Amino acid sequence: MKRWMLGVLLLPLAAHAGDDYAQQWPLQLSRPDAGAYRVTLDAAVYRAAYWRDLRDVRVLDASGKPVASVLQARPDASAGQAQHVALHWFMLPVTAASQDSDLSVLVQRSTDGAVVSVRSGAVANNDVVTASAWLVDLGKDSTHMHALLLDWADVAQPLDAGYRLEGSDDLRNWRTLDPQVRLVQLRNQGQELRSNRIALDTPPRYLRLLPLQASPAIALRAVQGEWRAAAGTNNWQWQPVPVAAGTPAKGGFDYHSDGRFPVQRVDVVMPANTSVRWSVLSRDADAGTSAQASMAWTPRAYGWSTWQLQDGASTQTSPPLDLNTSISDREWRLQLESGDLPASAPTLKLGYQPASIVFLAQGTPPYVLVAGSAAAQNTQDAVAPMLAALRARHGAQWVPAVATLGPVSPRAGSAAYTPPAKPRDWKTLTLWALLVLGALLVGGIAFSLLRGKSQSAGQ
Structure with missing residues (x-):
């Protein structure tokens, strides 16, 4: 009796033990503070997977608990990862950057058109931090740029500066791309708001930012260009x-x-x-x-x-x-x-085209991606609606942070591919046992009655 009860108690543990995975990969996060990450699956993950719908490809936290995730099977342009590249930029005096100035005599360019230096008596290259206008060289692939990201030294006072964004293909003829862009840095009770991203729409190679009003100069430190590759275009x-x-x-x-x-x-x-x-x-x-x-x-x-x-x-x-x-x-x-x-x-x-998994930073890091389990069950997705809402609210510029796969290591090995035993239908077994017991009881009663009649007849 005790052995039977022990077997029943161990059934849930046996089922849980079979719900493990053949292999695992540590996940390396591009940012430690992101709320959502996207990891692209490589060929080894597909080889390890058991189910054709990849239900056994999951992300676990440090305690082995699955985190909320969704498989995105088809990469698309909106899900392409944002790429950033450092751009060459130069400070300009306001007089040299006026609407009617001819920058062909103010800059020196290489044979491929790259700006090498600014040849102005007032400002040369980036030596004077009080210049209030900037020239930016986007390079040959300027039309691929989606935005400028400006980084400047912190300012003690609130910053809200307006600039006119102009563009040119030859540094001679300039046209207005945006009559007013705002650079903002505000602080309140330990919180900071910084607006340093300038959206671009198929811009020309050269840009310049001209101040709209007299204001304290911004000590610009770096300029980056943001572009987004259309995922799936050449990712075969x-x-x-x-x-x-x-x-x-x-x-x-x-x-x-x-x-x-x-x-x-x-x-x-x-x-x-x-x-x-x-x-x-x-x-x-x-x-x-x-x-x-x-x-x-x-x-x-x-x-x-x-x-x-x-x-x-x-x-x-x-x-x-x-x-x-x-x-x-x-x-x-x-x-x-x-x-x-x-x-x-x-x-x-x-x-x-490799799929990817988007997962939320739940539980305790570090995270691992696991694959290969015959016991894996389908789980209800709750992440996809959130991603759709975020993209509808912020546009294609919102993408999860990048996570990459580390070296693979075994977890449960080939044992994870063994389908779990079907759970016994204890209700049916109990009913059959009652039926058999009832039949035996009825048979015993009948046998007892027949035996009693035979003894009476013998007397």
Whole structure:
């Protein structure tokens, strides 16, 4: 009896022990004080994942407790990470920066157009901190800049200074980009408000900021440019897929992927001077499992023309196939439609854009990303609505801080891939036990009555 009770008490502990993960990665945070972070998944995470929907890829705090997170499978332009680059800037006297001045005689430029120095008798380069106008060189890729970020030395008094932002492509002809931008620094009861970001819309290469009124000079220390790469534009990752073990498919070749990659494109490396048309099929069974032989293949594309032409030193190849969807199947097949089947299997490559996880800084850091658990359950997402509201309120300029994956290390290992035993239906077992017990009781009573009748008849 005691042994049975002990087994029942240990059932919850056994279920919890199976809810662990195969591998883990420490997360390195770009900022220690951010409320939300975004980490991009690499190929090793996809290889470690068990479920095709990546439900077993989570972020845990130092105590092993999951933090609120959401998987963002499709990168988009609004989710691109903001990049910052230091810009060359120069102080100008107000007279040299007037509306009608010709800055071509005030600056020295290199052959590629970069401003090297300001040649003015009043101000040279950044030697005079009392200058109240600035010249900024955005560089060749100026149209990619979304904003200027200005950093200045703290001021004792409240600061609210207005500037006119002008732009030029040649330092001769200037046009007004923004008639009034405000630089603000205010303090109240230990709180500080600083407005030092100036939004830009496809600006020219050269900018200058001219004061609108007489005010104490700002001791500018640095100027940065902010630009945002459109995530997913050139972020394609390609995984070569080996030919599956065993006999090749009749009239084609089978391949086995070792990860849950969200495949969106397929490419193939053909032998020189060949041209073949394929059907592309996939399925989810793992190679070597008993379910592989019975699971049907799903067609993904028909009539895919692949070729390679070797013309002297030039090699021309067919373009990749766009699947127009995301497929995380592990088994892939190239089925011959027309042409000659190559003597050896061509190299198959699966293309995907890596997903990312946005998580909140809950619990106690440091944080780790874990992957690989057959026992992982689906969790209800509560982060995506918050992210949508923040982007609606602040626009594309709001993005979570960056977190990066550290070196991988084992956690529970291969044991995490063993599906947990199905929990026993104790209610049903109890009902059956009562039925059996009742049947035995009825049988005992019947046997007792029959025995009593036989004894009476013998007397």
